[in-house]
Amino acid sequence: MLKVKRSVIEEIKKQAEAGYPYEICGFLLGEVDYRNNVRTAVEAFQVENQNKERANDRFEIDPKDYLKVEKYADEKGLVITGIYHTHPDHPDRPSQTDLRFAQPDMSYIIMSVKNGKAENWRSWELKGDRFAQEDVEFI
Incomplete structure (x- = not known):
């Protein structure tokens, strides 16, 4: 499960729209409760997408x-x-590329951006060798 501040999602939306038509990326920062498999995100930290050849889809x-x-x-x-x-x-x-590089015990927010406007987003977690959509709660 991911617990996330609304301000984190709003920040990712701003970054997503500013970065369109290219993929933007960054890290969620907060706390992890490993016993209960709960990650809490209180901050978004954007980093530069290093993939210049395929920045529109990688x-x-x-x-x-x-x-x-x-x-x-x-x-x-x-x-x-x-x-x-x-x-x-x-x-x-x-x-499939996302899956290939995924690590356990992390949340993966993916935000869809259509024509420059952030639309939908979901959070995913690695379960074995595949992703599963994870529950999200706002804090």
């Missing part, structure tokens, strides 16, 4: 950005709880 995160965000989160007493990205003019469901 994203890639530089390992240096991951380390930078991890350090930032640690300084604020937070952890990385997930990753978000957009699907310009495509549905808010994971692709």
